[in-house]
Amino acid sequence: MSEPRFRDACAISGIGWSALSKASGRTPAALATEAALAAIADAGLEPAEIDGLVTLFWGARDTPAPSEMVAALGLPRCRLSHCDAGGGAWACSAVMAAALAVHAGICRHVLVYRGANMPSAPPPSADPDYWPSGQRPWSEPFGAVHAATLYGPHVAAWMHAHGLSNSDFADLAVMQRAHARLNRKAMMQAPMSVDDHQQSPWIIRPFRLLDCSIFNDGAMALVVSASDAARGSKHGVVTIRAALGGSSGAPVRAWGSGDYWTLNAEALSRELYAQAGISVADIDIAQLYDPFTGMALMHVEQFGLAAAGQAARAVAEGEFGLDGRIALNSSGGHLSEGNLAGLGHVIEAVQQLRAGGVRDDLCDGAHSFDRSCCRQVRSPHIALVAGECGDSGLILAREA
Amino acid sequence: MRPPVMDADSAPFWKGCDEGRLMGQSCEGCGTFRWPPREYCPSCHSHSSRWSGLGGTGQIVGLVVVERAPMPGFDAPLPLPIVHVELDGTGGKMVLQANLRSDGKAAIGDRVRTEFTDAEGAQRLPVFVLQKS
Numbered sequence: 205m206s207e208p209r210f211r212d213a214c215a216i217s218g219i220g221w222s223a224l225s226k227a228s229g230r231t232p233a234a235l236a237t238e239a240a241l242a243a244i245a246d247a248g249l250e251p252a253e254i255d256g257l258v259t260l261f262w263g264a265r266d267t268p269a270p271s272e273m274v275a276a277l278g279l280p281r282c283r284l285s286h287c288d289a290g291g292g293a294w295a296c297s298a299v300m301a302a303a304l305a306v307h308a309g310i311c312r313h314v315l316v317y318r319g320a321n322m323p324s325a326p327p328p329s330a331d332p333d334y335w336p337s338g339q340r341p342w343s344e345p346f347g348a349v350h351a352a353t354l355y356g357p358h359v360a361a362w363m364h365a366h367g368l369s370n371s372d373f374a375d376l377a378v379m380q381r382a383h384a385r386l387n388r389k390a391m392m393q394a395p396m397s398v399d400d401h402q403q404s405p406w407i408i409r410p411f412r413l414l415d416c417s418i419f420n421d422g423a424m425a426l427v428v429s430a431s432d433a434a435r436g437s438k439h440g441v442v443t444i445r446a447a448l449g450g451s452s453g454a455p456v457r458a459w460g461s462g463d464y465w466t467l468n469a470e471a472l473s474r475e476l477y478a479q480a481g482i483s484v485a486d487i488d489i490a491q492l493y494d495p496f497t498g499m500a501l502m503h504v505e506q507f508g509l510a511a512a513g514q515a516a517r518a519v520a521e522g523e524f525g526l527d528g529r530i531a532l533n534s535s536g537g538h539l540s541e542g543n544l545a546g547l548g549h550v551i552e553a554v555q556q557l558r559a560g561g562v563r564d565d566l567c568d569g570a571h572s573f574d575r576s577c578c579r580q581v582r583s584p585h586i587a588l589v590a591g592e593c594g595d596s597g598l599i600l601a602r603e604a
Numbered sequence: 605m606r607p608p609v610m611d612a613d614s615a616p617f618w619k620g621c622d623e624g625r626l627m628g629q630s631c632e633g634c635g636t637f638r639w640p641p642r643e644y645c646p647s648c649h650s651h652s653s654r655w656s657g658l659g660g661t662g663q664i665v666g667l668v669v670v671e672r673a674p675m676p677g678f679d680a681p682l683p684l685p686i687v688h689v690e691l692d693g694t695g696g697k698m699v700l701q702a703n704l705r706s707d708g709k710a711a712i713g714d715r716v717r718t719e720f721t722d723a724e725g726a727q728r729l730p731v732f733v734l735q736k737s
Contacts, residue, residue, distance in 0.1 A: 341609040342640055345729055346703050347684050349605075350674035357666025357688045357701075364712035406671040464665045464688070464699075 218247025236319025256284035256314035262291020295546025297449025319423030366513030384536025386579035440559035446480035469594025488584035491549035660718030
């Protein structure tokens with residue numbers, strides 16, 4: 205666990221993104237450069253001040269390499285080039301890696317980015333997810349080649365234990381769509397009802413089409429700086445209060461637990477909250493990885509935001525809406541905003557915590573908190589952000 | 605679907621399948637089953653292990669059913685049930701993922717036994733069959 209001196213020492217000083225689409229017609233480098241330039245300008249920096257790069261991918265290397273981005277951005281130097289291969293599970297640990305380099309004094313401003321044309325131009329590769337001695341030889345021969353087949357069995361076990369069915373997933377999908385409709389960069393803008401969810405086709409049981417993450421082109425980026433360097437920004441300072449990364453084991457068998465559905469989230473959340481010096485009651489907003497509705501609900505429970513088996517009920521009762529107890533996936537998340545392997549979750553938390561709040565909802569001028577146009581949560585101070593399975597997590601805080 | 609990749613750790617398992625036997629690896633140091641198979645025990649880090657035949661019965665602890673091809677080139681017949689089965693006699697350590705040969709509905713908790721595929725010239729794979737109660 206990090207020393208407490210890491211607490212609030214670093215800040216997310218800039219955020220940026222490209223358009224999200226099904227077919228960008230542009231290169232991943234162009235998309236990533238657009239998002240990077242936006243994030244750097246947002247931080248009030250010049251590109252030449254970036255001196256470290258972190259990107260993330262899962263399986264195939266579909267995001268531009270740091271060396272490409274050094275060239276694309278014309279950086280005079282780069283002191284950290286880190287490729288995190290854990291994909292969405294480690295989105296928060298990618299931010300942590302950047303913060304550790306800043307905190308160590310090795311870098312001043314690290315850019316964390318991902319740009320990819322996932323559906324329109326997937327990288328050609330015969331064996332995109334190959335790791336030596338990995339778990340894939342034990343899943344691929346049986347047709348288990350998709351995230352839903354990797355995590356679905358654990359979700360099914362959790363559903364069975366708590367007497368849940370697919371219809372219990374509908375309210376989360378509907379809520380996140382409502383959030384996305386207040387987000388100008390979100391891909392999915394059509395209204396969704398519980399009926400729409402229940403009539404959407406099965407993809408991989410227990411998941412229907414509207415239980416699944418979007419698969420899209422696009423790029424997102426953010427800048428990590430020392431909090432001292434970020435002070436004076438018009439956005440206020442959003443600090444990294446705590447960070448953790450690291451899986452507790454490959455998901456062939458459950459994560460070393462006594463049951464078949466406990467993810468790394470349960471152990472990580474306890475340590476993360478202790479590191480931050482907070483309890484669940486202090487959390488105002490949560491951006492939790494949502495590859496599938498059922499996984500997001502498991503994250504809600506295993507991060508302690510709802511009792512075991514109660515997340516779906518709590519969503520249905522409005523506990524996680526924009527004006528609820530804890531605003532959950534307020535951008536629409538992967539289900540309805542778009543998928544950049546978790547960077548969108550971090551960016552949404554930063555936007556919500558900033559002095560001016562989110563800048564891409566439908567408000568004209570100051571935030572009205574009218575939920576027909578405004579997605580800004582009322583004065584949040586603490587955000588939980590989690591990668592897939594709780595393999596990484598962040599507590600972000602708005603500096604008083 | 606892609607055939608299994610055999611390596612020094614997994615070869616005894618796949619050779620067993622070809623002979624119609626479900627093989628499991630346990631630690632000679634502490635007796636714990638190792639899954640997936642590996643040279644060193646994750647519990648006691650002993651390098652010694654033994655392979656033995658398993659009964660092949662067990663209980664479904666996780667399941668999904670692929671209803672739509674998740675990606676281009678996915679050529680398995682649909683719907684395709686994929687189950688995780690905790691194998692009897694392995695101390696809960698060996699949870700094998702494989703397809704379920706079933707025309708009925710399967711559920712978590714159902715009991716299964718192991719058979720093996722038998723396609724000409726292909727590596728034989730374990731396949732689970734529901735046990736009649």
